Amino acid sequence: MKLSSIFKSALMSTLLVSSALQAKSVYIATTAIVEHPALDAVRDGVKQVLNDNGYSGDKLKFTYESAQGKPDIASQIARKLVGDKPDIIVAIATPSAQSAATATKTIPIVFSAVTDPLAAKLVPKLEQPGGNVTGLSDMANLKEHFTLIKKFIPNLKTIGIPYNPGEANAVSMLDSAKEVAKEMGIKIVEAAAPKSSDVMIAAKQLVGKVDAIYCPIDNTIISAVESVVKVGIDAQVPVFAGDTGTVERGAIAAVGYNYFDLGRQTGDIVVRILKGEKPGSIDVKMAKGTDLYVNPKMAKRMGIEIPKAVLEKATKIIK
Amino acid sequence: MSLYAFLGTLEIGFIYGLVAMGVYLTFRILDFPDLTVDGSFTLGAAATAALIVSGVNPYLSTLVGTLAAASAGLVTAWLNLRFNILHLLASILTMTALYTINLRVMGKPNVSLIMEPTVLTPFEGLGIPAMYLKVIFVAVCAIIGGLLLAWFLYTQYGLAMRAVGSNKRMAQANGIVVKEKVYVGLALSNGLVGLAGALFAQTSGFADSTMGIGTIVVGLAAVIIGESLFGTKSMLVIVLSCIIGSILYRIAVSMALNADFLGFQASDLNLLTAVLVTLSLIFPKLRSEYKAKKAKRKRV
Numbered sequence A: 001m002k003l004s005s006i007f008k009s010a011l012m013s014t015l016l017v018s019s020a021l022q023a024k025s026v027y028i029a030t031t032a033i034v035e036h037p038a039l040d041a042v043r044d045g046v047k048q049v050l051n052d053n054g055y056s057g058d059k060l061k062f063t064y065e066s067a068q069g070k071p072d073i074a075s076q077i078a079r080k081l082v083g084d085k086p087d088i089i090v091a092i093a094t095p096s097a098q099s100a101a102t103a104t105k106t107i108p109i110v111f112s113a114v115t116d117p118l119a120a121k122l123v124p125k126l127e128q129p130g131g132n133v134t135g136l137s138d139m140a141n142l143k144e145h146f147t148l149i150k151k152f153i154p155n156l157k158t159i160g161i162p163y164n165p166g167e168a169n170a171v172s173m174l175d176s177a178k179e180v181a182k183e184m185g186i187k188i189v190e191a192a193a194p195k196s197s198d199v200m201i202a203a204k205q206l207v208g209k210v211d212a213i214y215c216p217i218d219n220t221i222i223s224a225v226e227s228v229v230k231v232g233i234d235a236q237v238p239v240f241a242g243d244t245g246t247v248e249r250g251a252i253a254a255v256g257y258n259y260f261d262l263g264r265q266t267g268d269i270v271v272r273i274l275k276g277e278k279p280g281s282i283d284v285k286m287a288k289g290t291d292l293y294v295n296p297k298m299a300k301r302m303g304i305e306i307p308k309a310v311l312e313k314a315t316k317i318i319k
Numbered sequence B: 001m002s003l004y005a006f007l008g009t010l011e012i013g014f015i016y017g018l019v020a021m022g023v024y025l026t027f028r029i030l031d032f033p034d035l036t037v038d039g040s041f042t043l044g045a046a047a048t049a050a051l052i053v054s055g056v057n058p059y060l061s062t063l064v065g066t067l068a069a070a071s072a073g074l075v076t077a078w079l080n081l082r083f084n085i086l087h088l089l090a091s092i093l094t095m096t097a098l099y100t101i102n103l104r105v106m107g108k109p110n111v112s113l114i115m116e117p118t119v120l121t122p123f124e125g126l127g128i129p130a131m132y133l134k135v136i137f138v139a140v141c142a143i144i145g146g147l148l149l150a151w152f153l154y155t156q157y158g159l160a161m162r163a164v165g166s167n168k169r170m171a172q173a174n175g176i177v178v179k180e181k182v183y184v185g186l187a188l189s190n191g192l193v194g195l196a197g198a199l200f201a202q203t204s205g206f207a208d209s210t211m212g213i214g215t216i217v218v219g220l221a222a223v224i225i226g227e228s229l230f231g232t233k234s235m236l237v238i239v240l241s242c243i244i245g246s247i248l249y250r251i252a253v254s255m256a257l258n259a260d261f262l263g264f265q266a267s268d269l270n271l272l273t274a275v276l277v278t279l280s281l282i283f284p285k286l287r288s289e290y291k292a293k294k295a296k297r298k299r300v
Helices: A003-022 A037-052 A071-084 A094-103 A142-152 A168-183 A196-206 A219-223 A225-235 A244-248 A259-274 A296-301 A308-313 B003-029 B037-053 B058-083 B087-106 B121-126 B130-154 B156-166 B168-173 B178-204 B215-230 B235-257 B266-299
Strands: A026-032 A060-066 A088-092 A109-114 A133-137 A158-163 A187-192 A212-215 A239-241 A253-256 A291-294 B110-112 B206-208
Touching: A026 A037, A026 A071, A026 A094, A037 A060, A037 A088, A037 A109, A037 A259, A060 A071, A071 A088, A071 A094, A071 B003, A071 B178, A071 B235, A088 A094, A088 A259, A094 A109, A094 A133, A094 B110, A094 B178, A094 B206, A109 A259, A133 A259, A142 A168, A142 A212, A142 A239, A142 A253, A142 A308, A158 A168, A158 A196, A158 A219, A168 A187, A168 A219, A187 A196, A196 A219, A196 A225, A212 A225, A219 A225, A225 A239, A225 A296, A239 A244, A244 A253, A244 A291, A291 A308, B003 B037, B003 B130, B003 B156, B003 B178, B003 B215, B003 B235, B037 B058, B037 B087, B037 B110, B037 B178, B037 B206, B037 B215, B058 B087, B058 B178, B121 B130, B130 B156, B130 B178, B130 B235, B156 B168, B156 B178, B168 B178, B178 B206, B215 B235, B215 B266, B235 B266
Parallel strands: A026 A060, A026 A088, A088 A109, A109 A133, A158 A187, A158 A212, A212 A239, A239 A253
Antiparallel strands: A253 A291, B110 B206
16 A cells, blocks of 8 residues: 555545544434324434434435334334344334334334323333433324314314224324313214224214314324315315324314424434433423414315414415 | 344244144134134233233233133134124124224223233343343244144044044034034134234233234235145144244245345335245245156156
8 A cells, every 4th residue: 555545544534533523323223113194204304303413325324114004013123123233213103112112122212103102101201211212202282273273163162083993192192182172161072983994984973063073193084084074075064183284185274293393303302312312311202383284275165264363373374 | 134133033933823823723724714813813912911911910811811812713603603604704703893892902002011021021030131032932832832733633633623624524424513623723723813912912012903904914924835835744744834934924024124225115015025925935836847847858
């Protein structure tokens, strides 16, 4: 090797070391129970935050595995990931997070889109959970949601909620919806839809019994939300939603987060761990979101008007 | 594949080996296509998890979970034998009912066992690393289960059951009580599947209402892979081929998970697994055809 090339390589490695000090190369492994626009957006949000913090290109190894809806595959993926020794495992939705938490007690796990991490026993407590697991809960701020509906229908008495009784997240949501509604003097009427093909019938069952239909963040309902919208138009029952994406698909309004944003909030936790914080000392976060989406065209078709005050506050008006 | 991933593959392979044995018993021995397993796998897991969470000893919980799943098999057999409902339909009815029953048993769609004692707890103090302990435990369970099943199929009673599957009328003519064999066979089959569910919940940390989906496909795939590699010689070989078939199926899944370098995406997993299983199915046939051709050429 010539002297100049030695000098060159020395210079190169100094450069590399200095850039490594800014952000050394990291391996983030993400996994989700199923592919689905909202969950995919979470993953993309995580990656965006990593890129923003200088983890990109050569400095970031980012993998993604989907269990295609099967818990046995989720379990196998978790073990594969632990064997790959990533710096952090990002586990999206309850079964994926539980599989990962069982597979390793040492590799940091950041969960996301888990509605009730306490019921899922991912963490013993939300503040300073200890151990190797922390993350972001997407428990909806139902009080905010119902307050929004009340602005449309001042003498709101009953809200109908279609949900999948087989989905842990949906059941946690329904329980807290009932609590919140009770405080606000509202009655909840539930309609079970175990499969996406049952969503239409569930929505129809609610017609005549409720002043409004609220579509919660429930994988089954969201995947067939068009059928609820259709029932809303036919029966002139206003349909609201728990996430902004659903407004683009026909719900009248929603105040909430979009899942890309939720991914960004998850990514913030990931970056904190990369910078040296222990997962056990990071509080489990509740997802934040203040986006307000409204859909005037749909409101008209469902026979309701969007109050001026709401329209003025909207962050996005669907055309 | 890393060691940890390989051990995980083995672990889930052994657990589903029990499922494969159950499926073998109904599909091949009794000639009774039984889809109950999609529900009874979850029932075994759900009942076991619910009991463990309420403080019952994990071994007793596993036993109850297994028996609950076995009784689900009895229901399918009853619908078929007592009311002449087609076996496929009868099992679909039971499976559908089990979805609700499983939700009731758990009280919610997901029960976590992450922080609960399990059947593995008594062995945790022995100094074996957790990653090996789980594999050893489920391997012992699957092998003991397999040996007991092989032994059972060699007994007079087991022989009678095999006779029922291969020729019902002949069996009846020889004084075998056909109905009783179907009842026992379905209970045994679903019991094995329920035991697998109970073990899966305890080693994976949760029972979930969706966990049974596709159990029948996985079980059948394992049976067919095992059969295509080993043929059907003795009961002992068959039982072992169920376990090995199940492990090979998991290795196929694992390879599909690692296929990023070929330009595959996570969403291609199902197709990739299907292709790998299909290859394992057609390989023995291609090989024998090739051999036959070669032999023919020699003769000419």
